[in-house]
Amino acid sequence: MSLNNASQDLADFIQASPTPFHAAQSLAERLRAAGYQQLDERDEWVLDDDGRYFVLRNQSSLIAFSLGQLETLQSAGLRMIGAHTDSPCLRVKPQPERNRHGLWQLGVEVYGGALLAPWFDRDLSLAGRVTCRDGSGQLHNLLIDFKRPIAIIPSLAIHLNRDVNSGFAVNAQTDLPPVLAHSIEPGRDLRALLASEVTTQYPEREPMQVLDYELSFYDTQPPAVLGLDNDFLAAARLDNLLSCHAGLTALLNSDADQACLLVCTDHEEVGSSSACGADGPFLEDVLKRLLPDEIERIRAIQRSVLVSADNAHAIHPNYADRHDGNHGPQLNAGPVIKINSNQRYATTSETAALFRHLCQQVDVPVQSFVVRSDMGCGSTIGPITSSRLGVRTVDIGAPTFAMHSIRELAGCRDVEYLITVLTAFCNCSEV
Template sequence: MTHSAINQDLADYIQASPTPFHATASLVARLSLAGFEQLEEREDWTLEPGGRYFVTRNGSSLVAFTMGEAGALERGIRMIGAHTDSPCLRVKPQPEMNQQGLWQLGVEVYGGALLAPWFDRDLSLAGRVTFRTTDGVLRSELIDFKQPIAVIPSLAIHLNRGVNDGLNINAQTHLPPVLAMSLDPSRDLRALLLQELTQQHLDSQPVQVLDYELSFYDTQPPSTIGLDGDFFASARLDNLLSCHAGLTALIGSNQQQACLLICTDHEEVGSTSLCGADGPFLEDVLYRIISDRTQRIQITQRSLLVSADNAHAVHPNFADRHDANHGPRLNGGPVIKINSNQRYATNSETAAFFRHLCEQVDVPVQSFVVRSDMGCGSTIGPITASRVGVRTVDIGAPTFAMHSIRELAGSRDAEYLIKVLTRFCDSEHLI
């Protein structure tokens, strides 16, 4: 595919994935279409050479893998890791607010979100809803209002003359979105969700909404922008771009090697959960693929993980926030992320191997090291490496405005990442 076709496919994936639940459901749909077989953790597994499988946990994390040809497993597993969650505004359990004749919902900030860009955007609502049916059975379904149903209006500058000198946002009082005029005093979110469930899932037969996990999101669709189409703008590029690249590489590989894609939830809040990278999901799957402990250790030590999570491109208006020798550029290819304090799990051998892969497919490659006088973020790479004991390289596509409601990448970088990840999946030899 050309990079424009890849970007359109990426846009379609992001549009269908406003929450981690939807992102995982979108992965499931694409894997099923490609002929992968779904496994259930509560059932026995029968894995065959050449088999292609996937399994989900919590509906928000997924592991997909190919067994490869006979003997492929013993050569090591080519692993790709990413995460399905993004910073956002989550609806509180009892959120209803009636203020100044307006109906609002209280929200909690999920992850390290840039809050200012959330103002004056056309917002919708999506997530997972758990309910009781007419038969007294508990069920969960995904919903997505899709249409703009809410907004967080800014305060006019006339009432806050110093706003351009520094915006101090109070997450409790400034962020509740406005959904409607509060003309109906009985308006209730659960009643609204019950109505939406009935419309979106005709066979669900809901009678009572018991709980939910709902997120607001921006309805503006992804777009290729710029005078020459150099940029790709979208919500949730961190880290759905990497999920999409890993999935495309896995499906597009020659299927001869043992490969694994893991996309986990809760990275933005530390990964400590049953379905996060600091939970047992990957270890549980590896145990079922390789039941013998000694053999599992041997194969893991022959394996390698490419932890794919977006990297900070050097911003032209804030170039001093980067080390002068380590400023990744948009459309400059994937970025190898390095930190001597193990905020990234890259070492010299894994970095060299990734550079080697890039050279094999003629993909440019860059490096990122944070300024020595600044703190460094982290990702799933060090967590997975420490839990599983697999050699790891942390990489990512360069982006601007990370953790904004709308982020910016280079329009050629998704293609670059897919090319090198596909080569990784097809590699006969690892380091």
């Protein structure tokens, strides 16, 4: 895949994935198109050598795997790539309706560690999962996406807040409810609006009652390649759909000789502690079904390696002092190995060396990141998965600016670099 094609394909993936539910659906659609067979955790699994499969949990987390030959799985283990489907955002509350001063608003809850200031004055839409009941009393989980701009969070004019440019603390309760409409029409009800949208998006289905929902606001501005030399990709949810896309592309590009697995889980931005998160049993449950014998499973895991892929902080030219002087990754200079002696990242010297070796083999530049010693360090699914499974792990990621903003920035060359090295990892028979 060429540089331009890689960035455009990532942009298309992001545009189709405004929520974790849509991201998992996008992954599943691409896997089906490549011949992967969907499994159901409630069924008995009969897996073939050379089989290619995927399984969804909660419609927001996905595991896909290509088995290769059974003896290869047992003798060489799995090449695993981990990422997450969720991103910081604004989630709609259960009883969100607000009618204030002639305007209809929805109350929101901040999901994850979002940069809040960039959410103001954006053209917002709404997407997510709704749970409905049909006329016979059956429940259905359906994904919806309004797609068009239906909301905005207007800034307060500088005339009414003269000190705003000296610092503005956003109050998540009072400052963030988006404006959707005039409240001239009495008794506006979100569930009725959602029911109407379900009928529009699923015309083949009978009208249904919306019982509950998990909805997120998102920016409708599409991804864009920008810069004088088209060096950069600006988009929402680069953290961490960039890694989901790179892992999926690597899996599909691999030669399928080596057993490979892609795990993309929800709820990383809020700690991963859920039935479908990295701190839940999803991956372990799947591995138990791939390798039912406990001893053989332990042996295979000890021959395996996990690449935990999650974006890294590139050195910002206006804030270079926020980085350690010797560890300032640059955009378009290759994937970043993330290291923390306090185990916020799971990288070891062994796994870092393996990743560097792979990068050298495919002529991909590689960088390192260590947080300043006087600053706190974020974390990833790497330490969680490594500690639950006992699998060797390296934490890496594409360098980005504005992480957790409504619009983030990455280097176009880094998209291709990450796909290239992850494909080499999937094809690596000895680690």
